[in-house]
Amino acid sequence: MLSRSVLSWLPGLLVLGLILLGLELAVETGWVRRALMPPPTAIALTLWDLLASGEFVAPLLSTMELVFTGFAIGSALGIAGGLAMGWFPAVFRLLEPLVELMRPIPKAALVPPLMLFLGIGTTMKVTSVALAVLFPVLVNTLQGVRGTDRVMLDAARTHGWGTAHTLRHLVLPAALPFILAGMRISLGLALVLAVLAEMLSGQGGLGFLILDMQRSFLIRQMYAWLIILAVLGLALNGLFLLAERRALHWQPQSN
Amino acid sequence: MDFLELEGITKEFPSRSGPPARVMERVSFSVREGEFMAVLGPSGCGKSTLLQMAAGLLPPSSGEARIGGRRVDGPPPEAVYVFQQYTRSLLPWRNVRDNVAFAVEHRIGRRRARAAAEVQLAQVGLAGFGDHFPWQLSGGMQQRVAIARALAAEPALLLMDEPFSAVDALTRLDLQALILDIWTQRKLTVMLVTHDVEEAIYLADRIAMLTRRPTTLAEIVEVGLPRPRDPIATRELPRFLELRHDLLGKLLTRHAV
Structure with missing residues (x-):
């Protein structure tokens, strides 16, 4: 079982290894300018230094905290808004124009105006991330709520369920697969906005460091931080898939 | 004593072009306390719609349903709906x-x-x-x-919407026996909607026959078969065969037109 999964990974890892080897040779033979692209082995050494010295911990934690806080706030608002809009027609009529106006704006473009109002501190960064997270979660929640089976809702009615109990124990779990799909999209956006907000605010976290290293011509460090960011993205995605599978454990496994 | 009363129940659904479509026209009958009533009619005649109005899941356009003497507006605590x-x-x-x-x-x-x-x-x-x-x-x-x-x-009243139509024939016999047991033990009142003539005769005390759309009440048939009923012996009684002949004939005529 394990050996088979390792075997299925092998071709992909081989391609990755070949690219790194090719890059190494390209730099050694002078094909690629060393100033722009240090050899992978040199980057690996720099990365090792960052890891061994523990220097990576504070910036990584700073970015993670930003992503988690923004993601949590944006998701909570998105779920609450989607539930309210999906369930109460009056709320839908009230908020739909606003949502449709805000939704297509790339949230990255909102960071500069947000800086005007909120400065360059944590509030601005968290708000940027939360705004990016909010809309995909809200729209998916809305769709999930509206798709709740009529028969299921009638079953709750004939047993005398009230609105609050129905929303909490029927509509929310019924919409959960949709909500989680929206949150998965939002997680990627959260990371993008976190890095961008850090870059524009010029302080704290992995995004700031990548830009700062590039400006200081510390190219190896830049790549090393980039790799740490990539691993963070990978880990967050893996963590989310795990949580999603746990939340939807009741679904019959089709494969 | 009448437990569930349907009085002048009329139902219209809005249609996109023209006036609303009237699917049910002044249906009135009652189910006595502790009675097993079957509602039989051709498919598409609005049997389930009638049941939903009795359960307070759907409001009638005019007329009213009463349970235990109280007008139904919204699902009442003493009735539960069993879905197909x-x-x-x-x-x-x-x-x-x-x-x-x-x-x-x-x-x-x-x-x-x-x-x-x-x-x-x-x-x-x-x-x-x-x-x-x-x-x-x-x-x-x-x-x-x-x-x-x-x-x-x-519940005191069980409203069942073709509950056995989606299972195989043998399972259906099992479930029919189960529901008769429960009905006897708990002294429930049951209204069961079906398009299956034999099921209606086998289970019910009385059968309300509905017509095609716009649906009206055609007649109420007294079953008059002895209880407890037996899945094999009851179905071979002359009265059972006579009812089956009679009701199936009526159903087919109504269905054909």
């Missing part, structure tokens, strides 16, 4: 025990509701299946779960 589509009425993310607890958890809390659920599951022959999920059970067993859920609410 058990795959859609059970919650797929809940195991069988929690699906039955569904009936009372909002009144007595999760923990006591689960204990009550175990009792009902034993009654419908599903003791030990509490931890299974609905999709792990056969259709017949899922409908048993739905029946256990309805019973957990301890």
Whole structure:
């Protein structure tokens, strides 16, 4: 079982290894300018230094905290808004124009105006991330709520369920697969906005460091931080898939 | 004494072009306390619509339903509706025990509701299946779960919408026997909608025959077969055969036109 999964990974890892080897040779033979692209082995050494010295911990934690806080706030608002809009027609009529106006704006473009109002501190960064997270979660929640089976809702009615109990124990779990799909999209956006907000605010976290290293011509460090960011993205995605599978454990496994 | 009274029930649905479509026209009849009433009619005649109006799930356009003398506006506590589509009425993310607890958890809390659920599951022959999920059970067993859920609410009136139409013939006989047992033990009042003539005769005290759309009440037939009923012997009685001949003939004529 394990050996088979390792075997299925092998071709992909081989391609990755070949690219790194090719890059190494390209730099050694002078094909690629060393100033722009240090050899992978040199980057690996720099990365090792960052890891061994523990220097990576504070910036990584700073970015993670930003992503988690923004993601949590944006998701909570998105779920609450989607539930309210999906369930109460009056709320839908009230908020739909606003949502449709805000939704297509790339949230990255909102960071500069947000800086005007909120400065360059944590509030601005968290708000940027939360705004990016909010809309995909809200729209998916809305769709999930509206798709709740009529028969299921009638079953709750004939047993005398009230609105609050129905929303909490029927509509929310019924919409959960949709909500989680929206949150998965939002997680990627959260990371993008976190890095961008850090870059524009010029302080704290992995995004700031990548830009700062590039400006200081510390190219190896830049790549090393980039790799740490990539691993963070990978880990967050893996963590989310795990949580999603746990939340939807009741679904019959089709494969 | 009449327990469920339907009086002048008329139903119209809005249509996109022109005036609203009238699907039901002044249907009036009553179900006595403790009676087993079947509602029989050709498919598409609005039997389920009538049942939903009795259950307070759908408002009539005019006329009214009364349960225990009180006008129905919204689902009344003494009646529970059992749905034809058990795959859609059970919650797929809940195991069988929690699906039955569904009936009372909002009144007595999760923990006591689960204990009550175990009792009902034993009654419908599903003791030990509490931890299974609905999709792990056969259709017949899922409908048993739905029946256990309805019973957990301890209703006085059970409104059943073609509850056995989606299971195979043998399972249907089992479920019919089960529902007769429960009806006898708990002294329930039952109104069951079906398009199956034999099912109506086998189960019911009286049968309300409906017409095609716009639906009206054609007649009420007194079954008059002895109880307890037997899945084989009852179906061979002269009275059973006579009723089957008569009702099937009427149903076919109404269906054909």
